[in-house]
Amino acid sequence: LPSFTYIRHEVKDGIGWIELHRPERLNALNREMVKEIVMAMEAFDHDDTVRVVLLTGKGKAFCAGADIEEMADQTPMKMEVANQFADWDRLGLVKKPIVCAVQGLVLGGGFELVLSCDLVIAEEQTMFSFPEVQLGVMPGAGGTQRLTKLVGKTKALEWLLTGDRITAQEALQHRVINKVVQSEQLEEEAFRFAHTIAKQPVLSLRLIKEAVEVAQHASIYEGMQFERKNFYLLFDSYDQEEGMSAFLEERKPIFKGN
Numbered sequence: 598l599p600s601f602t603y604i605r606h607e608v609k610d611g612i613g614w615i616e617l618h619r620p621e622r623l624n625a626l627n628r629e630m631v632k633e634i635v636m637a638m639e640a641f642d643h644d645d646t647v648r649v650v651l652l653t654g655k656g657k658a659f660c661a662g663a664d665i666e667e668m669a670d671q672t673p674m675k676m677e678v679a680n681q682f683a684d685w686d687r688l689g690l691v692k693k694p695i696v697c698a699v700q701g702l703v704l705g706g707g708f709e710l711v712l713s714c715d716l717v718i719a720e721e722q723t724m725f726s727f728p729e730v731q732l733g734v735m736p737g738a739g740g741t742q743r744l745t746k747l748v749g750k751t752k753a754l755e756w757l758l759t760g761d762r763i764t765a766q767e768a769l770q771h772r773v774i775n776k777v778v779q780s781e782q783l784e785e786e787a788f789r790f791a792h793t794i795a796k797q798p799v800l801s802l803r804l805i806k807e808a809v810e811v812a813q814h815a816s817i818y819e820g821m822q823f824e825r826k827n828f829y830l831l832f833d834s835y836d837q838e839e840g841m842s843a844f845l846e847e848r849k850p851i852f853k854g855n
Protein backbone atom coordinates (compact mmCIF):
# COMPACT_ATOMS: atom_id res chain seq x y z
CA LEU A 598 0.00 0.00 0.00
CA PRO A 599 1.22 3.53 -0.75
CA SER A 600 1.50 6.00 2.08
CA PHE A 601 -1.67 8.02 2.10
CA THR A 602 -2.33 11.67 2.89
CA TYR A 603 -5.65 11.48 4.72
CA ILE A 604 -5.62 8.08 6.37
CA ARG A 605 -3.24 5.85 8.31
CA HIS A 606 -3.24 2.10 8.06
CA GLU A 607 -1.62 -0.90 9.66
CA VAL A 608 -2.13 -4.66 9.94
CA LYS A 609 -2.24 -5.99 13.52
CA ASP A 610 -3.19 -9.55 14.56
CA GLY A 611 -5.39 -10.22 11.53
CA ILE A 612 -7.02 -6.79 11.75
CA GLY A 613 -6.59 -4.34 8.88
CA TRP A 614 -6.77 -1.01 10.67
CA ILE A 615 -7.63 2.25 8.91
CA GLU A 616 -7.67 5.52 10.82
CA LEU A 617 -9.16 8.66 9.30
CA HIS A 618 -6.47 11.31 9.58
CA ARG A 619 -7.38 14.80 8.50
CA PRO A 620 -7.42 16.45 11.92
CA GLU A 621 -7.35 20.08 10.75
CA ARG A 622 -10.69 19.54 8.99
CA LEU A 623 -12.25 17.28 11.63
CA ASN A 624 -11.83 14.35 9.21
CA ALA A 625 -14.15 15.91 6.62
CA LEU A 626 -14.15 13.68 3.55
CA ASN A 627 -12.78 15.11 0.34
CA ARG A 628 -12.82 12.97 -2.79
CA GLU A 629 -9.17 11.96 -2.42
CA MET A 630 -9.78 10.81 1.14
CA VAL A 631 -12.69 8.61 0.06
CA LYS A 632 -10.46 7.12 -2.65
CA GLU A 633 -7.79 6.38 -0.06
CA ILE A 634 -10.29 4.68 2.25
CA VAL A 635 -11.58 2.53 -0.61
CA MET A 636 -8.07 1.65 -1.80
CA ALA A 637 -7.00 0.59 1.68
CA MET A 638 -10.16 -1.48 2.19
CA GLU A 639 -9.71 -3.22 -1.15
CA ALA A 640 -6.05 -3.93 -0.41
CA PHE A 641 -7.01 -5.45 2.96
CA ASP A 642 -9.76 -7.42 1.24
CA HIS A 643 -7.07 -9.12 -0.88
CA ASP A 644 -4.49 -9.50 1.90
CA ASP A 645 -4.53 -13.02 3.38
CA THR A 646 -3.12 -11.79 6.67
CA VAL A 647 -6.22 -9.61 7.19
CA ARG A 648 -9.46 -11.21 8.39
CA VAL A 649 -11.43 -8.16 9.39
CA VAL A 650 -11.17 -4.43 8.68
CA LEU A 651 -11.38 -1.86 11.48
CA LEU A 652 -12.12 1.78 10.69
CA THR A 653 -11.52 4.41 13.36
CA GLY A 654 -11.21 8.17 13.78
CA LYS A 655 -9.77 10.43 16.42
CA GLY A 656 -10.47 13.79 18.03
CA LYS A 657 -13.58 15.93 18.23
CA ALA A 658 -15.23 14.27 15.23
CA PHE A 659 -15.01 10.77 13.83
CA CYS A 660 -15.93 12.62 10.65
CA ALA A 661 -17.55 16.04 10.03
CA GLY A 662 -19.11 14.90 6.75
CA ALA A 663 -18.26 15.69 3.18
CA ASP A 664 -15.78 18.51 2.58
CA ILE A 665 -18.11 21.48 2.15
CA GLU A 666 -15.40 23.67 0.61
CA GLU A 667 -14.78 21.11 -2.12
CA MET A 668 -18.51 20.59 -2.66
CA ALA A 669 -19.66 24.21 -2.66
CA ASP A 670 -19.01 25.02 -6.34
CA GLN A 671 -20.08 21.69 -7.81
CA THR A 672 -22.52 21.51 -10.71
CA PRO A 673 -24.76 18.59 -11.65
CA MET A 674 -22.74 17.87 -14.80
CA LYS A 675 -19.36 18.11 -13.09
CA MET A 676 -20.61 15.58 -10.55
CA GLU A 677 -22.08 13.30 -13.21
CA VAL A 678 -18.77 13.24 -15.06
CA ALA A 679 -16.63 12.83 -11.92
CA ASN A 680 -18.91 9.98 -10.80
CA GLN A 681 -17.40 10.10 -7.33
CA PHE A 682 -20.06 7.89 -5.79
CA ALA A 683 -18.72 4.94 -7.78
CA ASP A 684 -16.06 4.80 -5.06
CA TRP A 685 -18.80 4.37 -2.47
CA ASP A 686 -20.27 1.49 -4.47
CA ARG A 687 -16.89 -0.23 -4.22
CA LEU A 688 -17.06 0.00 -0.42
CA GLY A 689 -20.22 -2.08 -0.58
CA LEU A 690 -18.34 -4.81 -2.46
CA VAL A 691 -15.70 -5.45 0.21
CA LYS A 692 -16.03 -9.12 1.19
CA LYS A 693 -14.44 -9.04 4.62
CA PRO A 694 -16.37 -7.77 7.63
CA ILE A 695 -15.81 -4.08 8.38
CA VAL A 696 -16.02 -2.94 11.98
CA CYS A 697 -16.23 0.78 12.61
CA ALA A 698 -15.44 2.49 15.92
CA VAL A 699 -16.76 6.05 16.25
CA GLN A 700 -16.35 8.93 18.65
CA GLY A 701 -17.40 12.56 18.85
CA LEU A 702 -19.38 13.86 15.91
CA VAL A 703 -20.49 11.59 13.08
CA LEU A 704 -22.04 13.86 10.48
CA GLY A 705 -23.46 13.61 6.97
CA GLY A 706 -21.06 11.73 4.71
CA GLY A 707 -19.32 10.46 7.86
CA PHE A 708 -22.61 8.91 8.99
CA GLU A 709 -22.97 7.41 5.51
CA LEU A 710 -19.49 5.95 5.80
CA VAL A 711 -20.52 4.34 9.09
CA LEU A 712 -23.67 2.95 7.46
CA SER A 713 -21.46 1.38 4.77
CA CYS A 714 -19.65 -0.64 7.44
CA ASP A 715 -20.98 -3.87 8.93
CA LEU A 716 -20.64 -3.47 12.69
CA VAL A 717 -20.40 -0.27 14.68
CA ILE A 718 -19.15 0.44 18.16
CA ALA A 719 -19.46 3.95 19.60
CA GLU A 720 -18.21 5.76 22.67
CA GLU A 721 -21.01 7.04 24.87
CA GLN A 722 -20.58 10.74 23.94
CA THR A 723 -20.91 10.11 20.20
CA MET A 724 -23.48 12.23 18.35
CA PHE A 725 -24.77 11.30 14.92
CA SER A 726 -26.60 13.53 12.48
CA PHE A 727 -27.51 14.19 8.89
CA PRO A 728 -27.09 18.00 8.64
CA GLU A 729 -27.38 18.02 4.82
CA VAL A 730 -30.90 19.46 4.93
CA GLN A 731 -29.53 22.53 6.70
CA LEU A 732 -27.11 23.10 3.80
CA GLY A 733 -29.88 22.90 1.21
CA VAL A 734 -28.91 19.45 0.01
CA MET A 735 -29.50 15.85 1.08
CA PRO A 736 -27.43 12.73 1.63
CA GLY A 737 -25.90 11.38 -1.58
CA ALA A 738 -23.85 8.39 -0.47
CA GLY A 739 -26.60 6.07 0.67
CA GLY A 740 -27.95 7.92 3.72
CA THR A 741 -31.61 7.91 2.75
CA GLN A 742 -31.45 4.30 1.62
CA ARG A 743 -29.31 2.57 4.22
CA LEU A 744 -30.75 4.48 7.17
CA THR A 745 -34.32 3.74 6.10
CA LYS A 746 -33.57 0.04 5.75
CA LEU A 747 -32.12 0.00 9.24
CA VAL A 748 -34.56 2.11 11.22
CA GLY A 749 -37.69 2.30 9.05
CA LYS A 750 -39.33 5.27 7.38
CA THR A 751 -40.59 7.09 10.47
CA LYS A 752 -37.29 7.59 12.30
CA ALA A 753 -35.31 7.96 9.09
CA LEU A 754 -37.50 10.86 7.99
CA GLU A 755 -37.37 12.46 11.43
CA TRP A 756 -33.58 12.44 11.46
CA LEU A 757 -33.12 13.38 7.79
CA LEU A 758 -35.70 16.19 7.76
CA THR A 759 -34.59 17.85 11.01
CA GLY A 760 -30.83 17.26 10.97
CA ASP A 761 -31.16 16.77 14.75
CA ARG A 762 -28.34 15.11 16.61
CA ILE A 763 -28.87 11.55 17.79
CA THR A 764 -27.09 10.21 20.86
CA ALA A 765 -25.18 6.93 20.88
CA GLN A 766 -27.88 5.43 23.12
CA GLU A 767 -30.60 6.43 20.67
CA ALA A 768 -28.58 5.03 17.78
CA LEU A 769 -28.19 1.78 19.73
CA GLN A 770 -31.87 1.65 20.57
CA HIS A 771 -32.76 2.03 16.88
CA ARG A 772 -30.24 -0.62 15.82
CA VAL A 773 -27.98 1.76 13.89
CA ILE A 774 -25.02 0.57 15.95
CA ASN A 775 -24.02 -2.56 17.86
CA LYS A 776 -22.45 -1.36 21.10
CA VAL A 777 -21.87 1.70 23.23
CA VAL A 778 -18.80 1.81 25.47
CA GLN A 779 -17.16 4.29 27.83
CA SER A 780 -15.03 6.82 26.00
CA GLU A 781 -11.70 5.71 27.42
CA GLN A 782 -12.41 2.11 26.44
CA LEU A 783 -13.32 2.68 22.81
CA GLU A 784 -10.04 1.65 21.22
CA GLU A 785 -9.54 -1.41 23.40
CA GLU A 786 -13.15 -2.55 22.95
CA ALA A 787 -13.02 -1.95 19.19
CA PHE A 788 -9.93 -4.13 18.85
CA ARG A 789 -11.46 -6.76 21.11
CA PHE A 790 -14.66 -6.79 19.02
CA ALA A 791 -12.68 -6.98 15.77
CA HIS A 792 -10.46 -9.68 17.20
CA THR A 793 -13.43 -11.86 18.20
CA ILE A 794 -14.44 -11.84 14.55
CA ALA A 795 -10.89 -12.19 13.24
CA LYS A 796 -10.56 -15.49 15.14
CA GLN A 797 -13.41 -17.13 13.21
CA PRO A 798 -12.84 -19.18 10.04
CA VAL A 799 -12.43 -16.64 7.29
CA LEU A 800 -14.57 -18.40 4.66
CA SER A 801 -17.52 -18.59 7.06
CA LEU A 802 -17.18 -14.86 7.72
CA ARG A 803 -17.14 -14.18 4.01
CA LEU A 804 -20.16 -16.27 3.09
CA ILE A 805 -22.19 -15.15 6.10
CA LYS A 806 -21.63 -11.49 5.23
CA GLU A 807 -22.54 -12.17 1.62
CA ALA A 808 -25.77 -13.96 2.58
CA VAL A 809 -26.79 -11.16 4.98
CA GLU A 810 -26.16 -8.61 2.20
CA VAL A 811 -28.48 -10.60 -0.06
CA ALA A 812 -31.15 -10.47 2.66
CA GLN A 813 -31.16 -6.66 2.28
CA HIS A 814 -32.72 -6.83 -1.17
CA ALA A 815 -33.86 -10.37 -2.03
CA SER A 816 -37.20 -12.00 -1.33
CA ILE A 817 -37.16 -14.49 1.52
CA TYR A 818 -37.38 -17.35 -1.02
CA GLU A 819 -34.41 -16.12 -3.10
CA GLY A 820 -32.50 -15.37 0.08
CA MET A 821 -33.06 -18.89 1.41
CA GLN A 822 -31.80 -20.42 -1.86
CA PHE A 823 -28.73 -18.22 -1.72
CA GLU A 824 -28.04 -19.08 1.92
CA ARG A 825 -28.33 -22.79 1.19
CA LYS A 826 -25.76 -22.64 -1.63
CA ASN A 827 -23.30 -20.78 0.61
CA PHE A 828 -23.90 -23.38 3.33
CA TYR A 829 -23.12 -26.17 0.87
CA LEU A 830 -20.00 -24.33 -0.36
CA LEU A 831 -18.47 -24.29 3.10
CA PHE A 832 -18.44 -28.10 3.09
CA ASP A 833 -15.64 -27.82 0.56
CA SER A 834 -13.40 -26.03 3.06
CA TYR A 835 -10.62 -27.29 5.29
CA ASP A 836 -11.98 -25.23 8.18
CA GLN A 837 -15.36 -27.02 8.09
CA GLU A 838 -13.62 -30.38 8.36
CA GLU A 839 -11.33 -29.07 11.08
CA GLY A 840 -14.13 -27.31 13.01
CA MET A 841 -16.34 -30.40 13.09
CA SER A 842 -13.50 -32.90 13.74
CA ALA A 843 -12.26 -30.73 16.60
CA PHE A 844 -15.75 -30.73 18.11
CA LEU A 845 -16.03 -34.52 17.83
CA GLU A 846 -12.52 -35.05 19.20
CA GLU A 847 -13.19 -32.59 22.03
CA ARG A 848 -10.27 -30.33 21.19
CA LYS A 849 -9.85 -26.73 20.03
CA PRO A 850 -9.95 -26.24 16.26
CA ILE A 851 -6.98 -24.80 14.43
CA PHE A 852 -8.41 -22.93 11.48
CA LYS A 853 -6.33 -22.26 8.37
CA GLY A 854 -8.59 -19.90 6.46
CA ASN A 855 -9.24 -22.23 3.55
Ligand code: CO8
Pocket residue numbers: 621622623625626627631657658661662663664665666702704705706707709728729732735736737738
Ligand atom coordinates in the same frame (compact mmCIF):
# COMPACT_ATOMS: atom_id res chain seq x y z
N1 CO8 B 1 -16.09 20.44 5.33
C1 CO8 B 1 -15.01 21.26 5.27
N2 CO8 B 1 -14.40 21.77 6.34
C2 CO8 B 1 -14.90 21.43 7.55
C3 CO8 B 1 -16.03 20.59 7.69
C4 CO8 B 1 -16.63 20.08 6.51
N3 CO8 B 1 -17.68 19.25 6.55
N4 CO8 B 1 -16.30 20.46 9.00
C5 CO8 B 1 -15.38 21.19 9.66
N5 CO8 B 1 -14.53 21.77 8.78
C6 CO8 B 1 -13.38 22.66 9.09
C7 CO8 B 1 -13.83 24.01 9.55
O1 CO8 B 1 -14.12 24.84 8.44
C8 CO8 B 1 -12.65 24.49 10.34
O2 CO8 B 1 -11.67 24.95 9.46
P1 CO8 B 1 -10.77 26.26 9.84
O3 CO8 B 1 -10.02 25.84 11.06
O4 CO8 B 1 -9.92 26.47 8.64
O5 CO8 B 1 -11.75 27.34 10.12
C9 CO8 B 1 -12.12 23.21 10.98
O6 CO8 B 1 -12.67 22.14 10.20
C10 CO8 B 1 -12.57 23.04 12.40
O7 CO8 B 1 -13.99 23.16 12.44
P2 CO8 B 1 -14.79 24.26 13.31
O8 CO8 B 1 -13.88 25.42 13.63
O9 CO8 B 1 -16.07 24.54 12.64
O10 CO8 B 1 -15.01 23.42 14.64
P3 CO8 B 1 -16.20 23.59 15.68
O11 CO8 B 1 -15.80 22.75 16.82
O12 CO8 B 1 -16.52 25.00 15.91
O13 CO8 B 1 -17.49 22.92 14.94
C11 CO8 B 1 -18.68 21.29 13.63
C12 CO8 B 1 -17.50 21.57 14.57
C13 CO8 B 1 -19.99 21.43 14.37
C14 CO8 B 1 -18.51 19.87 13.13
C15 CO8 B 1 -18.64 22.27 12.43
O14 CO8 B 1 -17.34 22.27 11.89
C16 CO8 B 1 -19.61 21.93 11.35
O15 CO8 B 1 -20.79 22.20 11.47
N6 CO8 B 1 -19.11 21.33 10.24
C17 CO8 B 1 -19.92 20.98 9.09
C18 CO8 B 1 -20.78 19.80 9.36
C19 CO8 B 1 -21.66 19.44 8.18
O16 CO8 B 1 -22.57 20.16 7.83
N7 CO8 B 1 -21.37 18.29 7.57
C20 CO8 B 1 -22.18 17.75 6.52
C21 CO8 B 1 -21.60 18.08 5.22
S1 CO8 B 1 -22.72 17.66 3.90
C22 CO8 B 1 -22.43 16.04 3.61
O17 CO8 B 1 -21.76 15.35 4.33
C23 CO8 B 1 -23.07 15.52 2.37
C24 CO8 B 1 -22.69 14.08 2.08
C25 CO8 B 1 -22.93 13.77 0.67
C26 CO8 B 1 -22.13 12.65 0.11
C27 CO8 B 1 -20.83 12.29 0.79
C28 CO8 B 1 -19.66 12.44 -0.10
C29 CO8 B 1 -18.30 12.36 0.66
